[in-house]
Amino acid sequence: MTSILNQIAETKQQKVKASLAKRKSKERRFRLYGVVSISAAILFLVVLIASITSQGYTAFFTTEIRLKVNLDAETLGLISEQPTKEELFSANYMKALRNAIRNEIPVTGRKDRKALYSFISRGAEYKLRDQIVANPSLVGGTITYWALAGDLFNQYNKGNIDASIPERMRKFKDQQVGWYQLLDRQSKVRTVFNKNFFTHGDSRDAELAGIWGAMVGSFYTLLVCFCISFPIGVAAATYLEEFAPKNRITDLIEININNLAAVPSIVFGLLGLAIFLNVAELPRSAPIVGGLVLSLMTLPTIIISSRAAIKSVPPSIKDAALGVGASKMQAVTHHVLPLAMPGMLTGTIIGMAQALGETAPLIMIGMVAFIVDIPEGPFDAASALPVQIYLWAENPEKGFAENTSGAIMVLLFFLAFMNSCAVILRKRLEKRW
Structure with missing residues (x-):
């Protein structure tokens, strides 16, 4: 009788142990599923943030070109010897900047000039205008001016345009790549913090657009x-x-x-x-x-x-x-x-x-x-x-x-x-x- 009871007790203990082992195994699997789910969510979040950051951090930087700008009155379109503030504000600063970039890279032909002028952003004209209006004594002289680069020049400098792909598949042509390399070898290209992105409103030009x-x-x-x-x-x-x-x-x-x-x-x-x-x-x-x-x-x-x-x-x-x-x-x-x-x-x-x-x-x-x-x-x-x-x-x-x-x-x-x-x-x- 005692042996029978012992066998029954041992059988129950074995069933209880098997049930406990099965339950603990389920708990371990459940915890594993939870860890895997959380890890996958964190991984997706890291990939998302890394993808956005890798594409977006370059927006916080921009490119400038060093130019020697001749500010003579004839180039700026100023008639009077003592121009007023209104005359200075409406002067032709883009002409002075284009003359300066042509002095760095002499080109002939309308198509080449257009490709070269795209190196300079319209924002460079506005910044130069504000500088001259604030200091009219600069008129008539020559200054060293860091001009804001255009979008294609800016993107190439940041590495966002691959020059190894065929020329027909990119807007920044081989000739422009050569001009960029010439300016870069002369240390006339620099990368600076893009204040426009945080201080400007929207614009048709990417290098001037801000938030x-x-x-x-x-x-x-x-x-x-x-x-x-x-x-x-x-x-x-x-x-x-x-x-x-x-x-x-x-x-x-x-x-x-x-x-x-x-x-x-x-x-x-x-x-x-x-x-x-x-x-x-x-x-x-x-x-x-x-x-x-x-x-x-x-x-x-x-x-x-x-x-x-x-x-x-x-x-x-x-x-x-x-x-x-x-x-x-x-x-x-x-x-x-x-x-x-x-x-x-x-x-x-x-x-x-x-x-x-x-x-x-x-x-x-x-x-x-x-x-x-x-x-x-x-x-x-x-x-x-x-x-x-x-x-x-x-x-x-x-x-x-x-x-x-x-x-x-x-x-x-x-x-x-x-x-x-x-x-x-x-x-x-x-x-x-």
């Missing part, structure tokens, strides 16, 4: 979005969570808020086009309209996160306030909301970061227009950073291709910064109950 106008437009758009969506979102969340009666109407409102959070952003763009532009007749391509549209898109996110933050506050805090004689409004505004504010701000920052990266609704309201000037207010015509990226991505020129990747790097930086602020804010201000 500053789009960044200012995004700032005004997000400012309008925040000023509208944050107070309305917090007020709606507070009312629904603390004051609204629990009935079918509030249940329907809650369902619709959750559904609106999943609506495609282009639908909000169509709504803004129909209401804010066609009915309200607000200015097209203005950040005020973009902010209104993005506030509609951001509101559900802020309301949902704000309600979650209010729910996280222990009910005993409000009950204590009510117990010492505070009204319900006082208990909510003086005790619940201050404690829930870190969570509300975190949700708002995440919603604003999402709005910063939106393109479709802004395209629908006309912010896809070609805007050169820097906007001075929310009612001026402007673009936005993601829309600027979209516009440059459609341009086949190599200069705009690197500008696209460079702008994406800047946009990713701001998105990472805003999300980091949300995480830090939550860590520092949240209270554990």
Whole structure:
């Protein structure tokens, strides 16, 4: 009898051990799947960032050519001996620059001159003009001037144009390659930081195009979005969570808020086009309209996160306030909301970061227009950073291709910064109950 019981016990132990071994094996496989999934996600992220960085970091640099520029009055087209500021401003500086580049590389023939003149960007003329207007005494002399290079010259210097491919397949011809090598051997070519990329608006010339106008437009758009969506979102969340009666109407409102959070952003763009532009007749391509549209898109996110933050506050805090004689409004505004504010701000920052990266609704309201000037207010015509990226991505020129990747790097930086602020804010201000 005892031996039979021992056999039964041993059999059960073996089954238990086999079951435990099988369960542990499943747990190990599950952990392995998790590690593989996370590793794959990190790998894809690293490949994506590396790909964008490898293509976009060159946008932060540009090329200049050293020239000896003769600023005699005849070349500049100045008549009076003491030219006024207006005359200096409208002088022919490009002619002086073209004469200077021809002195470095003598050419004959209209086609060769056109190919040589493409070495100099229009931005070189504007910079020289500002320098002469600021110091008129330079007129009549010869100066050493670092001229901004044109796009093809700039791209070849950066290594973005491969001279080994057949000449018919590239715009920078063998003759121009020879001219570049001649200037480079004489140390008349240098690579400098591209200030234009961070201080200029959009341009038809890739070497002059910048993101500053789009960044200012995004700032005004997000400012309008925040000023509208944050107070309305917090007020709606507070009312629904603390004051609204629990009935079918509030249940329907809650369902619709959750559904609106999943609506495609282009639908909000169509709504803004129909209401804010066609009915309200607000200015097209203005950040005020973009902010209104993005506030509609951001509101559900802020309301949902704000309600979650209010729910996280222990009910005993409000009950204590009510117990010492505070009204319900006082208990909510003086005790619940201050404690829930870190969570509300975190949700708002995440919603604003999402709005910063939106393109479709802004395209629908006309912010896809070609805007050169820097906007001075929310009612001026402007673009936005993601829309600027979209516009440059459609341009086949190599200069705009690197500008696209460079702008994406800047946009990713701001998105990472805003999300980091949300995480830090939550860590520092949240209270554990």
